[in-house]
Amino acid sequence: xxxxxxxxxxxxxxxxxxxxxxxxxxxxxxxxxxxxxxxxxxxxxxxxxxxxxxxxxxxxxxxxxxxxxxxxxxxxxxxxxxxxxxxxxxxxxxxxxxxxxxxxxxxxxxxxxxxxxxxxxxxxxxxxxxxxxxxxxxxxxxxxxxxxxxxxxxxxxxxxxxxxxxxxxxxxxxxxxxxxxxxxxxxxxxxxxxxxxxxxxxxxxxxxxxxxxxxxxxxxxxxxxxxxxxxxxxxxxxxxxxxxxxxxxxxxxxxxxxxxxxxxxxxxxxxxxxxxxxxxxxxxxxxxxxxxxxxxxxxxxxxxxxxxxxxxxxxxxxxxxxxxxxxxxxxxxxxxxxxxxxxxxxxxxxxxxxxxxxxxxxxxxxxxxxxxx
Amino acid sequence: xxxxxxxxxxxxxxxxxxxxxxxxxxxxxxxxxxxxxxxxxxxxxxxxxxxxxxxxxxxxxxxxxxxxxxxxxxxxxxxxxxxxxxxxxxx
Amino acid sequence: xxxxxxxxxxxxxxxxxxxxxxxxxxxxxxxxxxxxxxxxxxxxxxxxxxxxxxxxxxxxxxxxxxxxxxxxxxxxxxxxxxxxxxxxxxxxxxxxxxxxxxxxxxxxxxxxxxxxxxxxxxxxxxxxxxxxxxxxxxxxxxxxxxxxxxxxxxxxxxxxxxxxxxxxxxxxxxxxxxxxxxxxxxxxxxxxxxxxxxxxxxxxxxxxxxxxxxxxxxxxxxxxxxxxxxxxxxxxxxxxxxxxxxxxxxxxxxxxxxxxxxxxxxxxxxxxxxxxxxxxxxxxx
Numbered sequence: 001x002x003x004x005x006x007x008x009x010x011x012x013x014x015x016x017x018x019x020x021x022x023x024x025x026x027x028x029x030x031x032x033x034x035x036x037x038x039x040x041x042x043x044x045x046x047x048x049x050x051x052x053x054x055x056x057x058x059x060x061x062x063x064x065x066x067x068x069x070x071x072x073x074x075x076x077x078x079x080x081x082x083x084x085x086x087x088x089x090x091x092x093x094x095x096x097x098x099x100x101x102x103x104x105x106x107x108x109x110x111x112x113x114x115x116x117x118x119x120x121x122x123x124x125x126x127x128x129x130x131x132x133x134x135x136x137x138x139x140x141x142x143x144x145x146x147x148x149x150x151x152x153x154x155x156x157x158x159x160x161x162x163x164x165x166x167x168x169x170x171x172x173x174x175x176x177x178x179x180x181x182x183x184x185x186x187x188x189x190x191x192x193x194x195x196x197x198x199x200x201x202x203x204x205x206x207x208x209x210x211x212x213x214x215x216x217x218x219x220x221x222x223x224x225x226x227x228x229x230x231x232x233x234x235x236x237x238x239x240x241x242x243x244x245x246x247x248x249x250x251x252x253x254x255x256x257x258x259x260x261x262x263x264x265x266x267x268x269x270x271x272x273x274x275x276x277x278x279x280x281x282x283x284x285x286x287x288x289x290x291x292x293x294x295x296x297x298x299x300x301x302x303x304x305x306x307x308x309x310x311x312x313x314x315x316x317x318x319x320x321x322x323x324x325x326x327x328x329x330x331x332x333x334x335x336x337x338x339x340x341x342x343x344x345x346x347x348x349x350x351x352x353x354x355x356x357x358x359x360x361x362x363x364x365x366x367x368x369x370x371x372x373x
Numbered sequence: 374x375x376x377x378x379x380x381x382x383x384x385x386x387x388x389x390x391x392x393x394x395x396x397x398x399x400x401x402x403x404x405x406x407x408x409x410x411x412x413x414x415x416x417x418x419x420x421x422x423x424x425x426x427x428x429x430x431x432x433x434x435x436x437x438x439x440x441x442x443x444x445x446x447x448x449x450x451x452x453x454x455x456x457x458x459x460x461x462x463x464x
Numbered sequence: 465x466x467x468x469x470x471x472x473x474x475x476x477x478x479x480x481x482x483x484x485x486x487x488x489x490x491x492x493x494x495x496x497x498x499x500x501x502x503x504x505x506x507x508x509x510x511x512x513x514x515x516x517x518x519x520x521x522x523x524x525x526x527x528x529x530x531x532x533x534x535x536x537x538x539x540x541x542x543x544x545x546x547x548x549x550x551x552x553x554x555x556x557x558x559x560x561x562x563x564x565x566x567x568x569x570x571x572x573x574x575x576x577x578x579x580x581x582x583x584x585x586x587x588x589x590x591x592x593x594x595x596x597x598x599x600x601x602x603x604x605x606x607x608x609x610x611x612x613x614x615x616x617x618x619x620x621x622x623x624x625x626x627x628x629x630x631x632x633x634x635x636x637x638x639x640x641x642x643x644x645x646x647x648x649x650x651x652x653x654x655x656x657x658x659x660x661x662x663x664x665x666x667x668x669x670x671x672x673x674x675x676x677x678x679x680x681x682x683x684x685x686x687x688x689x690x691x692x693x694x695x696x697x698x699x700x701x702x703x704x705x706x707x708x709x710x711x712x713x714x715x716x717x718x719x720x721x722x723x724x725x726x727x728x729x730x731x732x733x734x735x736x737x738x739x740x741x742x743x744x745x746x747x748x749x
Contacts, residue, residue: 023501027501027502031527035527058501062503062555064558065555065556065557065558066555066557068707069557069707071709072407072557072709075407075709076407079406082405312527389710389714391717393695393720397690397691397692397693398690398692400692400713400717402710402713407709407710409699409705409713411692414692
């Protein structure tokens with residue numbers, strides 16, 4: 001019997017449930033939430049609810065450690081963002097922080113206990129090369145890439161190759177759009193940039209409507225569903241915190257303008273499915289306008305909803321694994337013209353077959369050496 | 374460096390400064406970068422430490438007198454800590 | 465699935481490698497079965513199809529993650545021990561964890577943070593099999609509030625010549641089989657206490673920090689370290705110092721205010737034992 005992802009959402013949303021869990025039940029929840037990067041989020045949810053102290057010693061031991069780690073990451077994000085903003089202000093480039101960094105800078109509910117591995121930022125396309133060059137003379141560098149990857153970034157992607165801070169190894173993904181231009185679907189980025197707000201730190205972030213729209217696009221128009229549970233919980237909390245009538249009208253409008261209506265519907269459906277979210281009238285009206293094809297209906301039921309399940313042996317069944325495969329194929333399909341896509345898959349599947357036979361680490365210089373204990 | 378030897382500097386408000394009890398120097402926790410820095414006293418520690426409280430401000434002269442640094446080393450230490458945003462000039 | 469209980473943490477280990485299962489039995493076999501939840505679920509797996517037959521390599525997985533590069537199968541038992549260290553160091557942030565041996569006598573702990581090759585583990589095995597209790601060979605688990613160090617139920621990891629040295633000093637010591645040709649040379653784990661002893665241990669205060677350096681040419685030489693040097697070395701040797709932030713800073717500061725700090729050069733573990741017992745322990749209240 002697999003652990004139910006809905007139950008895990010219930011635990012996050014109604015942490016009171018955790019008071020009655022046995023340690024063996026906690027053990028499995030902790031394994032899955034740890035891998036899903038939601039352990040510290042549960043710590044904050046339980047504290048907000050006031051039930052944390054009633055949790056078992058075993059559960060508290062793991063939750064508190066996860067929260068300490070997440071706190072440190074938040075400190076680091078605030079520090080790195082301030083440094084980056086400062087550096088780019090020298091050349092009059094305004095940088096907008098996205099996703100995890102933005103949540104932390106805004107101090108929104110979903111940032112409490114959130115873990116993210118890199119900083120995502122958005123700059124005007126006209127500022128991009130200037131910003132990249134300026135960082136590269138100020139202790140940032142990028143890893144040498146294969147010709148294929150270099151071409152992928154420079155011609156097709158909405159971001160440049162990751163930049164790494166030489167002393168601290170912080171990674172920044174610098175974007176000029178929120179979706180790859182090669183897809184032909186990248187939105188008019190001014191729709192997003194114009195919403196920018198200054199946080200208390202002095203750093204810019206998108207306003208809540210544009211933030212949620214970006215999260216929706218980032219989640220549902222992509223191939224990688226490995227962190228979907230966390231991504232969905234982000235959206236759930238952002239909506240909890242920021243939605244009012246105006247919010248829903250503006251969000252529907254932005255989805256329409258940017259032509260990510262299907263992704264908007266996907267979001268409403270998975271929220272309903274996993275969190276019991278009650279879709280408000282104006283959002284529902286907009287969903288009705290988007291007449292889904294039978295294939296799209298099938299896709300939501302059989303791919304999108306199952307793909308939210310965390311990639312963990314305790315949660316992932318056959319149906320969910322297939323869902324993730326479908327999402328993976330669609331994610332690539334909608335991003336690239338056919339000929340490019342075929343080439344992309346040939347390269348990717350060669351790599352994956354090679355890794356299966358030879359072992360993944362045979363060609364991989366990235367992993368650390370064995371520890372010198 | 375542009376600063377004159379009379380410039381005064383303070384630790385940034387996020388930082389935590391500890392006087393090491395044997396007089397070997399200062400340990401500074403920088404709440405901005407979360408890094409730890411040290412100011413190493415060059416004075417002989419067999420003598421009782423001269424300082425009893427954490428200094429509120431740092432000047433090159435202070436480092437020369439209390440920590441036995443050369444003028445050059447004092448200025449260098451201060452420059453480095455300014456660059457790391459641990460110290461800021463008091464205007 | 466095999467249970468490995470290291471006292472403060474409980475592992476579920478999946479391994480089809482006989483040498484690993486054998487080593488687990490030797491080192492942890494005396495821990496009675498308890499119905500405890502697992503803190504970590506780890507696996508040792510063969511890396512690939514081809515690799516299973518040609519120069520077989522194994523990887524350590526903590527749940528879905530593999531933190532290290534794979535190693536030749538001959539090193540699997542050592543890889544498991546290193547992997548378990550990683551699990552604790554990468555997930556425990558309510559304690560300050562210093563890369564250090566911890567030896568305890570008369571309810572007083574001495575930390576031995578050191579670089580590889582310093583003779584730390586040889587010293588630990590010698591003392592741990594004599595009149596001291598080994599709280600850890602690798603990780604000092606320090607509570608930031610009480611500043612006490614708590615014990616882990618782990619073996620001591622010996623390398624190369626020190627394996628035969630310890631066997632000579634303590635002929636009855638229980639060793640797991642030697643792993644040949646690891647990056648560190650030959651590696652063997654030696655059991656330094658039984659479970660019955662371990663259950664009698666409790667957290668104790670730290671009275672001294674000693675940085676050992678083995679030097680064949682040098683009789684025991686003792687240097688007093690300044691607080692600043694001790695602060696610097698302890699913070700640099702802590703696995704999770706940076707994650708603990710200000711709490712890590714305060715903890716190290718509080719430790720060194722209470723400890724005597726030394727660096728020693730030695731070529732005879734017995735001299736070190738005498739120094740620790742007569743000069744450090746008896747002088748501290």
